Amino acid sequence: MNHADLRAKAHSLAAGMAAADHGPDIQLSQTRHRAALVASWHIAPGSTVLELGCGQGDMTAVLAEAAGPKGRVVAVDVAEPSYGAPVTLGESAARLAAGPLGPRIDFRFGTDVLDPSVDFSEGAFDHVVLAHCSWYFASLKQLQDTLARVRPWARRLWFTEWDLTPTSGDQLAHLLAVLIQGQIEAAGSHGEANVRTAFSREGLLRLLPQAGWTADGSGSVDTEELQDGDWEIAACLDLAGTEERLAALPEPVRQLLLSQADVLRAVAKPRGNRALAAYSVTAR
Template sequence: MTTHTTVAEKIASLSGYGPTSSVAQAQYRLDLVAHWSISPGARVLELGCGQGDTTLALAEAVGPDGHVDAVDPGPLDYGSPKTLGQAHDTISAGPFGARIAWVQSEPLAFLAAHPAARWDAVVLAHSLWYFATPALIAETLHALAARTPRICVAEWSLECTPGSSALTHVLAVLAQGALECRKPASASNVRTVVSPAAIKALAASAGLGLVQEARVVPGAAVYDGRWETEHAVRAQFKEEVEEFVKDEREKGMVYAMRDAVEANLARAGGMKGVGTMDGWVAIFEPTSAK
């Protein structure tokens, strides 16, 4: 019997992760990229590439004649189950390796170091919540406006499909965001929670106009909802609330959000019942190009 390998299975096999979750994650990333219509042969800049989940989907889209500059400021020993460095090395050793250049750098520093560089598209896929402040997001978008005709964004929507079990994910993210914004510095996956509406406003302030937007529903084996919920209910969360949140009313609000996570976690039947909220994808163009 002939076995047909899907594109998601091929992409997942190049990441070096386990079979089930990685295929679902690869399919989700392919679904995001499909909304951006990345052409074969395109030159793409990805800011906040992480371990390369979206990078692989972009490398598939640009084909052998295209190229992806994949930039991330994270230390190469950051990340799990593989560190950034391990994941990048695994991908580079595969058939897409020649299509990708990995760069460890802050986005603005990278752009400043390459003042003449231009790209057919710039991608920020699930990376905006890693930025330190909304102002830094706006500054980065402004710097990109003169470098590319298209900026492609994906972030979690803070919405969930009716009937899904992803509300716990939404609440976990908001609880984390309420804590992280009170820290002088953060190494969390959730540092600055910006909604689609806020992203559109930041883009407009940077001289970018919205061309299109859509929601993408992740597969059941995309476990981001579980991961963020686990982070919100761990014992260390309470320890950090006591350390960083001094105002009693603010502290009560953060604890209330965490209590809401735990209540909805119980309603979901435990961690395995937690779903992942819908993704949001958009394309922006410099308003001068309209």
């Protein structure tokens, strides 16, 4: 399915998401972003896809549309169905399952592919997808092990994440919010935020060969419509004000992070902060 076809279906795909009940415009922009990504990935009708870190299914819905009625998407996430707000993962999955894409999707929550009990046959999937989920991993080692684990199962890897290299000054607030959250995690105060292990595109390209993959394409992805900059700034400032998380840190680290949070407050706008760009990497 080409870019124009998927983009044209973005409205109906977004409307099928449970989160659209709470913010239809936001859901539409998130779905459009993913439709543009999938259209560039050449996922043909009838394809089998393994999606890691599926969350509430923003990408899952687009992948299922691209795969068509004869395709199949196995969407896994380590989180339990009760995770998420204002819509839980389970509620969102149930909405998708009840719609026209439901027969094409197999949601598997509470599933870690590093668990030996989770297994698929060699070449079971045409594609494996990780979309805006890799910063959730506890470490780069965990991500590397995961990519190595799925290597025999799929022919192609499609990977997208936020790009730590800003292209303009108005993206610095988003970048600073990401780096502060990453530093808190790296210093040993662990939580369940979106950002746990923030790494660069170059970091991923160094990691892929160690996991058995050979990168054969990389490009930037426009994120102009997305609200994630605002979300991460709010999450970061909330985290910086959580005494119990900061109390677990060495005092010099805590003071450094508090000072960085002061800078973030000074440079961030109340809303409408421009998100970092994203990047897409393909591998075989």
